[in-house]
Amino acid sequence: MDLVTLRDVQAAAVRIERIAIRTPLLPFGEDFWLKPENLQPIGAFKIRGAANAIAALEPSAVITHSSGNHGRALAYAAARRKIPVTVVMPDTSPKVKVDAIAALGAEIVMVPPPQRLEVAEKLAAERGATLIPPFDHPEVIAGQGTIGLEILEDLAEQPEADVIIVPVGGGGLISGIAAAVKALRPACRIIGVEPELAAESAESLQRDRLIKWPTEKTYQTVADGVRTAPSALTFAHMREYVDDIITVSDEEILKAVGVLATQARLVVEPSGAISVAAYLYRRGFLPGGRTAAVISGGNVDPELLRSCL
Known part of the structure; x- marks a missing residue:
C-alpha cells in the first residue's frame, strides 16, 4: 500500500494556502504549545484535507459522509468553485454541525451511524459524483499533514519539537502529520x-x-468527531509512523474543554480537546520534552460548552 510522502504534503501546502489559514502556535505552559485548528474558517482542521482533495481531483460533484466537520469543510471549499456537495451524516450529529453544513448550501442525507459509508458510496455511484471520504483518501491525508509542516517550521528557530500530540478518529489527521514530521524530524515522537x-x-x-x-x-x-475507526490506509500510516496512542475518559475530555475556554480563551469541541486532556491528565504516559498539541476543532454545541464552564 502506497503511503503519503513528504512531497505529497508539500504539494498540498501550496494548493491550500489561499483557503486554509496558517494557525499560530500558542504557548500554554512551559515547553508546551497549542496548535488551534479551531480557528480555521470552518472551525476545524478538516478544511486542509477537503481543500486539497478538491483542488487535486477537480470534481464536478462531490459526495461524502461526515459527522460534521469534514462535511462542512467540503461544502465550504466546493462552494468557492460552485461544485454541488452532498453530505451523508449520522442521525446523531450535533445540530450545530448539521445547521452549519446546510447554511453552505450542501444537500444533507441523515442515516443511522452504521450506514453512513454505505449510503455515501451508493449515492456516489448512482450520481456519478466523486466520493471524498473524511480520512480514507491520500489527498485528504496529505492536506492534513500540512499541520505538521507548520509546527516544525514555527519551532525551527528554537529547540525543535520533541513530541506532537494528535487527536485520533479515522486517522487521517495523525497519518498526514506523522508522514510529514517523521520525514523531516525522525526523532520527534508522534502520540495519538x-x-x-x-x-x-x-x-x-x-x-x-x-x-x-x-x-x-x-x-x-x-x-x-472521533467516533470512527481507522481505515486500512490510515492504519498503515499509523503502524509505520505513530509512536503510541493513549486514551482519555469522557470526564477528562470535558474538563479539558473547560480549561481551554477559561485559561486559553479558546472555544474547543470535545474531539478537539482530547490532545490537551492527555497532556493535563495523562502526563505520565507521554514522553518528555518540548510538546505541541493539535486542537482539531471548535464546533461545540453551546449547551455542552455551557455545562463545561
Whole structure:
C-alpha cells in the first residue's frame, strides 16, 4: 500500500494556502504549545484535507459522509468553485454541525451511524459524483499533514519539537502529520489520543491488526468527531509512523474543554480537546520534552460548552 510522502504534503501546502489559514502556535505552559485548528474558517482542521482533495481531483460533484466537520469543510471549499456537495451524516450529529453544513448550501442525507459509508458510496455511484471520504483518501491525508509542516517550521528557530500530540478518529489527521514530521524530524515522537469509549486505533496498534468496534459502543463518547475507526490506509500510516496512542475518559475530555475556554480563551469541541486532556491528565504516559498539541476543532454545541464552564 502506497503511503503519503513528504512531497505529497508539500504539494498540498501550496494548493491550500489561499483557503486554509496558517494557525499560530500558542504557548500554554512551559515547553508546551497549542496548535488551534479551531480557528480555521470552518472551525476545524478538516478544511486542509477537503481543500486539497478538491483542488487535486477537480470534481464536478462531490459526495461524502461526515459527522460534521469534514462535511462542512467540503461544502465550504466546493462552494468557492460552485461544485454541488452532498453530505451523508449520522442521525446523531450535533445540530450545530448539521445547521452549519446546510447554511453552505450542501444537500444533507441523515442515516443511522452504521450506514453512513454505505449510503455515501451508493449515492456516489448512482450520481456519478466523486466520493471524498473524511480520512480514507491520500489527498485528504496529505492536506492534513500540512499541520505538521507548520509546527516544525514555527519551532525551527528554537529547540525543535520533541513530541506532537494528535487527536485520533479515522486517522487521517495523525497519518498526514506523522508522514510529514517523521520525514523531516525522525526523532520527534508522534502520540495519538483517543477516547476510552472509541479506542479502536489503540487496540489495533496493540494487536497489530485493524480492529473495529460496534457503533453502539463508540457513539457513546461525547467526542463526536472521533467516533470512527481507522481505515486500512490510515492504519498503515499509523503502524509505520505513530509512536503510541493513549486514551482519555469522557470526564477528562470535558474538563479539558473547560480549561481551554477559561485559561486559553479558546472555544474547543470535545474531539478537539482530547490532545490537551492527555497532556493535563495523562502526563505520565507521554514522553518528555518540548510538546505541541493539535486542537482539531471548535464546533461545540453551546449547551455542552455551557455545562463545561
